[in-house]
Each structure stands twice: as C-alpha cells, then as structure tokens.
Amino acid sequence: MKKILSIIGLTLAIAGFLYSSFHIFGTTAKFIEQHNLKSNVKKLTADKNKKTEELTVLTKKNAEIKGQYEQLKADKKIKTVYLTFDDGPSPHTDQILDILKKNNIKATFFVIGIGKNYNDYKKIIDHGHVLGLHTYSHEYKEVYANEESFFKDLYKIRDAVKSTTGLDVKITRFPGGSSNAIASKALKTAIINRMTKEGYVYFDWNCDSTDASGNNVPVEKLVKYGVCTTHSDINVLMHDTHAKKTTVQALQQIIDGYKKAGYTFETLDVNSPKIQHVKQPELK
Numbered sequence: 663m664k665k666i667l668s669i670i671g672l673t674l675a676i677a678g679f680l681y682s683s684f685h686i687f688g689t690t691a692k693f694i695e696q697h698n699l700k701s702n703v704k705k706l707t708a709d710k711n712k713k714t715e716e717l718t719v720l721t722k723k724n725a726e727i728k729g730q731y732e733q734l735k736a737d738k739k740i741k742t743v744y745l746t747f748d749d750g751p752s753p754h755t756d757q758i759l760d761i762l763k764k765n766n767i768k769a770t771f772f773v774i775g776i777g778k779n780y781n782d783y784k785k786i787i788d789h790g791h792v793l794g795l796h797t798y799s800h801e802y803k804e805v806y807a808n809e810e811s812f813f814k815d816l817y818k819i820r821d822a823v824k825s826t827t828g829l830d831v832k833i834t835r836f837p838g839g840s841s842n843a844i845a846s847k848a849l850k851t852a853i854i855n856r857m858t859k860e861g862y863v864y865f866d867w868n869c870d871s872t873d874a875s876g877n878n879v880p881v882e883k884l885v886k887y888g889v890c891t892t893h894s895d896i897n898v899l900m901h902d903t904h905a906k907k908t909t910v911q912a913l914q915q916i917i918d919g920y921k922k923a924g925y926t927f928e929t930l931d932v933n934s935p936k937i938q939h940v941k942q943p944e945l946k
C-alpha cells in the first residue's frame with residue numbers, strides 16, 4: 663500500500679514538474695516572441711521615421727525645382743508647345759507617329775471610338791504619346807443631347823481606351839471645344855461641374871492650325887496658323903483623320919517653326935496649363 667502511494671506520489675510529482683516546465687517554457691517562449699515583436703516594431707518605426715525624413719527632404723527639393731521651373735517659365739525662358747491631334751486614330755496615325763519619332767517629340771491624341779480599331783490606342787501609347795478622351799461618337803446631337811448622354815459617351819471612350827491600354831484617362835477635349843455653340847450654357851456648366859467632381863480636366867487650344875476649316879487646306883496656311891508664338895504655353899489644334907492629308911504634310915514645318923522659336927514639346931496631363939475657352943473650376 664505504501665509502495666502504491668509512493669508511486670502515485672512520484673507520478674504526481676513528475677506530472678507537476680512536467681506541467682510547470684511546460685508552463686515556464688511556454689511563458690519564456692511568449693516572452694521571447696513578444697520581445698522580438700517589440701524590437702521589430704521599434705526597427706520598423708525607426709525605418710519609417712527615416713523614410714519620412716527622406717520624403718520631407720525630397721518633397722522640399724521637388725517644390726524648389728518646381729518653383730525654379732515656374733519662375734523660368736514666368737520669365738518666358740521656357741516656352742512649351744503641346745501638339746494635339748483630334749478625332750483619330752486614322753489611316754494617317756502611322757505617318758504622324760513616324761514624323762514625331764523622327765523629331766523625338768511627344769504629342770497628345772484626343773481620340774474617339776466610333777469605327778476605330780482599339781489596338782491603335784495602344785500603338786499611340788507604345789510610342790510614348792498621351793491619349794485624351796474626345797467622346798466616343800463625336801456626334802454633336804448625341805453627345806450634347808443632355809448631361810447623361812454626354813457622360814455615357816465619355817465613359818464609352820474611356821472604357822474603350824482602358825480595354826487596350828489599361829489606362830484610366832482623365833484628360834478630355836469637348837467635341838467643338840468648351841466654347842462650342844451646340845451645348846447650352848446650362849448643359850455645359852452641368853457637364854463641367856460633374857467632370858471636375860470626377861477628376862477630369864478638359865483642354866481647348868490657343869492655336870488653331872485651321873485644318874478643321876475644310877479638307878486639303880493648303881500646307882502654307884496650316885503652317886502659318888499652326889505656329890503661334892504669342893504665349894509661353896501653346897496648345898495647337900490639329901486633326902488625325904483620313905481627310906486631313908495636308909496636316910500630315912504640314913507637320914514637319916509646324917514642328918520646325920516651334921523649334922526655331924525655342925519651344926519645347928510636351929504632352930498634356932491633368933496638371934498642364936489649363937488652356938480653356940470656358941474656365942474650369944479648381945479641382946477639390
């Protein structure tokens with residue numbers, strides 16, 4: 663009996679020992695784990711602080727450079743031209759891309775959707791140029807029927823461009839420009855307000871090559887009107903359509919005109935100078 667009791671006692675003692683060992687081991691492991699986590703958090707916090715400091719320095723530097731750039735622009739030492747091509751892509755797109763490539767300059771294409779090969783959007787992007795949305799149908803009656811109709815058309819070209827390029831394009835150009843006489847003032851205001859709310863920026867032009875005044879406008883006329891040196895920021899309106907053969911023929915001379923006048927060529931983005939016939943309220 664005594665023997666049995668001592669065996670039970672021994673078993674209990676061993677069990678107790680094992681239990682407390684596991685407990686101590688578990689607590690210790692937890693402690694180590696917590697300690698590791700703490701030191702990891704500390705290290706990450708230090709890293710984050712360092713990166714924040716670096717970012718502050720870079721942001722400051724960026725603002726300085728931007729300020730200098732703006733100053734230079736203000737002094738009119740930097741003159742910028744934005745070449746824009748509307749209504750494409752077209753059978754002339756390749757020729758336009760070739761000329762731009764030869765001159766190592768980039769342009770902005772305000773594309774439409776109807777009757778177009780969507781892969782051509784990607785081709786323009788692959789050449790390093792920028793796409794803008796010019797509505798899908800470009801049919802004044804349809805586009806300017808009402809606000810819903812306008813945005814339905816705009817979203818349609820947005821989705822078409824996105825389907826091949828993956829880009830969610832935010833720059834637009836109104837068919838006929840923001841000063842067009844087709845849409846009523848009230849409709850335009852409604853469209854502009856909604857565009858602004860949705861982050862779209864529209865661009866008109868302050869230099870009209872006059873290639874929309876008819877087909878086969880003489881090259882000399884296109885060059886005469888397509889090269890404007892009146893402002894330090896110029897947005898040139900041209901067209902990329904099957905009928906505008908002479909635009910392609912005039913393009914090299916137009917480019918040369920700007921080069922000679924000391925302009926640099928840039929593409930549009932939402933932060934570009936807002937050359938607009940009807941002013942857009944500031945984006946909030």
Ligand SMILES: [Zn+2]
Pocket residue numbers: 748749796800837838
């Ligand atoms: Zn157009």
